[in-house]
Amino acid sequence: MAFKFFHEGKDFPHVELKASPAKILQGHNVYGTDLIEQGALEMLGYLSESHPTLYGMLAISETEVLQLDATYSARLKDDDQVTQAVDFLRNVSSKHIRKSNRHVIHKNTHYYGSERCKRFARKVYGKGTEFQDRLKEQIHLAKFNDKCAQRVVKVMSDPELQAWAKGLMRFETGIKAYVMKELNIPTNLFQLIRYQRLNPDFLQQLWIKSNAEIFKTLEGTAMK
Secondary structure, X not given: OEEEEEOOOOOOOEXXXXXXXXXXXXXXXXXOOOOHHHHXXXXXXXXXXXXXXXXXXXXXXXXXXXXEEEXXXXXXXXXXXXXXXXXXXXXXXXXXXXXXXXXXXXXXXXXXXXXXXXXXXXXXXXXXXXXXXXXXXXXXXXXXXXXXXXXXXXXXXXXXXXXHHOOEEEEEXXXXXXXXXXXXXXXXXXXXXXXXXXXXXXXXXXXXXXXXXXXXXXXXOOOO
């Protein structure tokens, strides 16, 4: 988990947290829960344990959600086919969703739109390749007695998990606070948790809404 302390600016002093809750809970995010409560409490718990004095100064009840990431996958034959499909998607755009010129490290990742887009941040990528790249990185760190990396390597070395990651093409969407406010979805963390209890499918519905135009554009299109 990454955190940054902002001590000045237009907002009150605050801490920004970023994490993949699934990685905290499981050591991987090949699959995982979409329960905001479970992930958020793990993130706050890590901050509390690592920086208890700072945590005691924070108004935790005022925690605001700036972005939610929702991810669903399509399964293809293998990772080579995923790479071909992602390459095909680089040339797909629509009236409101533009191709991005953003530079990416992984050749099998494609972003849509501007990094500064205020509603949705979309990308599509091959999970299998990303999984293997991360595993190599963690193996390297584990050799230097990094306890966290050793735990991750143990989890990611599971043959069944590796097999599940192969051939997965991921559609990941960052749902930003701006669009949540437009839809009258609370951005206060604890209000949002209560909202999800009453609307358990809202993340899936937002994901469908944010990607509907891309999928509509693909209708009737054939690729080799």
